[in-house]
Amino acid sequence: MDLKLKLHEYLASKGYKKTKERDLILRLISSTKGHFDAEKLYANAMRMNIPASRASIYRSLVLFKQAGIINESIRQDGKAVYEVSTGRAHHDHLICVKCGKIEEFSDNVIEKHQEQICGKYGFLIQEHRLEIKGICKNCR
Amino acid sequence: MDLKLKLHEYLASKGYKKTKERDLILRLISSTKGHFDAEKLYANAMRMNIPASRASIYRSLVLFKQAGIINESIRQDGKAVYEVSTGRAHHDHLICVKCGKIEEFSDNVIEKHQEQICGKYGFLIQEHRLEIKGICKNCR
DNA sequence: ATATTTGCAAACGCTTTGCACAGAA
DNA sequence: TTCTGTGCAAAGCGTTTGCAAATAT
Numbered sequence: 529m530d531l532k533l534k535l536h537e538y539l540a541s542k543g544y545k546k547t548k549e550r551d552l553i554l555r556l557i558s559s560t561k562g563h564f565d566a567e568k569l570y571a572n573a574m575r576m577n578i579p580a581s582r583a584s585i586y587r588s589l590v591l592f593k594q595a596g597i598i599n600e601s602i603r604q605d606g607k608a609v610y611e612v613s614t615g616r617a618h619h620d621h622l623i624c625v626k627c628g629k630i631e632e633f634s635d636n637v638i639e640k641h642q643e644q645i646c647g648k649y650g651f652l653i654q655e656h657r658l659e660i661k662g663i664c665k666n667c668r
Numbered sequence: 669m670d671l672k673l674k675l676h677e678y679l680a681s682k683g684y685k686k687t688k689e690r691d692l693i694l695r696l697i698s699s700t701k702g703h704f705d706a707e708k709l710y711a712n713a714m715r716m717n718i719p720a721s722r723a724s725i726y727r728s729l730v731l732f733k734q735a736g737i738i739n740e741s742i743r744q745d746g747k748a749v750y751e752v753s754t755g756r757a758h759h760d761h762l763i764c765v766k767c768g769k770i771e772e773f774s775d776n777v778i779e780k781h782q783e784q785i786c787g788k789y790g791f792l793i794q795e796h797r798l799e800i801k802g803i804c805k806n807c808r
Numbered sequence: 809a810t811a812t813t814t815g816c817a818a819a820c821g822c823t824t825t826g827c828a829c830a831g832a833a
Numbered sequence: 834t835t836c837t838g839t840g841c842a843a844a845g846c847g848t849t850t851g852c853a854a855a856t857a858t
Contacts, residue, residue, distance in 0.1 A: 545832050545837055566823080581840045586823060604797075606746040606847085607822070622791050633785055641777050642800060649771060650805030651762050657744075658798045660782060665790030685812055685857045706847080721815045726848060746822085747847065 531558050531597055531612070538595035552578045553588045557598065563609045563630055601657065620657075624664035631664065671698050671737055671752070678735035692718045693728045697738065703749045703770055741797065760797075764804035771804065 535554055539546055556572055557564070566585055573580045580588075589610060592598045598610045619634040638658065646653045675694055679686055696712055697704070706725055713720045720728075729750060732738045738750045759774040778798065786793045 543833095543837085547832075547838060549839070579840095583824085583841075584839060587838085590824095602742060602744050602746050604742050606742050606748075608746070622786070622789060624791075625794060631789060631791070633789065635781065635785055637781050638778055641775065641781075645773055645775055646762070646800065646802065649762060649773065650808070651764075651771070651800070652803040652808055653800055654765060654802040656798065656800040658796065660786065660791070660793055660796040662786065662794040663792040668790070668792055683812085683858095687813065687857070689814070719815095723815060723817095723849085724813080727813085730849095 534597055535592070535595055538591075538597075544591075549580045549584050550588055550591070553580055553585060554592065554597070557592070557610075557612060560612075563611050565607060565609050604659075604661075618656075621659050622664070623659055623661045624667055625661055626663055626667035629664055629666075674737055675732070675735060678731075678737075684731075689720050689724050690728055690731070693720055693725060694732065694737070697732070697750075697752060700752075703751050705747060705749050744799075744801075758796075761799045762804070763799055763801045764807055765801055766803055766807035769804055769806075 531554055532551065535550065536546060538544075539550075553569070553573070556569060556576070556578065560569075560572075566582075566589060569589075570580075570582050570585045572578075573585065589598070589600070589608075593600050593610075596613055599613050600608050600610050602608055618639070619632040620638075622631040622633060624630075642656060643653065645651075671694060672691065675690065676686055678684075679690075693709070693713070696709060696716070696718065700709075700712075706722075706729060709729075710720075710722050710725045712718075713725065729738065729740070729748075733740050733750075736753055739753050740748050740750050742748055758779070759772040760778075762771040762773060764770075782796055783793065785791075
């Protein structure tokens with residue numbers, strides 16, 4: 529697996545150790561499609577008899593984030609959600625307030641326009657986050 | 669004060685009571701420029717010898733939010749920040765990662781373009797949030 | 809009189825951390 | 834052998850809530 533390699537390289541570069549828990553949690557994550565949170569990950573681990581404590585889950589999430597394997601974002605209820613980092617272009621989110629589904633989109637016009645705005649304010653852009661909340665096609 | 673009127677109307681409409689704590693907290697908020705959080709508000713109240721407990725602060729924030737007097741947003745560290753609702757058009761935020769300053773901007777091109785995107789996905793937009801993080805002019 | 813509101817402190821939910829033991833290098 | 838990693842349970846942190854007393858209507 530590609531992600532496993534990425535993790536092992538990161539661990540080696542930092543002098544950290546390769547452990548079965550980290551590998552197992554990573555495998556769990558990479559088989560997850562879409563977004564997930566720590567608790568869901570822990571529940572899945574339990575369900576699959578993967579021996580990983582909550583602490584290891586949380587610590588692994590920090591680690592994977594540092595390694596650039598996953599991205600974290602904080603939802604409007606204050607909880608953290610994660611997704612596997614793709615090499616793809618930055619994308620934004622459409623969040624359905626009825627069913628909770630998160631759809632992704634990316635749009636160049638908006639990206640470019642942000643740069644213009646930042647230029648106007650003398651602002652050096654590092655990252656951005658655009659979330660649109662509403663009701664998805666199925667729920668209407 | 670205009671906000672006070674708005675609050676009192678809301679209280680009356682809901683059968684809630686007008687209390688000195690609510691008025692004092694509201695006054696504190698309306699004299700605050702820019703963004704604030706619950707703890708800062710509480711600290712200010714203490715500093716000004718305003719008799720309001722943490723609980724009342726938090727409960728008032730919920731109330732004022734419902735009354736449409738303030739807006740809440742959850743920052744990427746998971747904490748809530750508030751600002752007095754203006755009647756103005758929706759605005760977005762430029763957040764400086766060095767000094768923490770939050771600048772506001774609004775942009776029609778982006779707003780319009782969002783509508784197009786939502787149309788494409790059959791998504792009924794309710795609200796959106798655009799945050800750009802980076803380094804502000806002063807901090808560069 | 810009767811409902812809501814307050815203050816206090818305890819509870820909450822998610823996340824982080826101290827510690828002693830286990831395990832990789 | 835010497836660090837790092839793990840699990841557990843406790844602590845942290847911002848926020849919410851149960852309760853009895855206070856207060857607005």
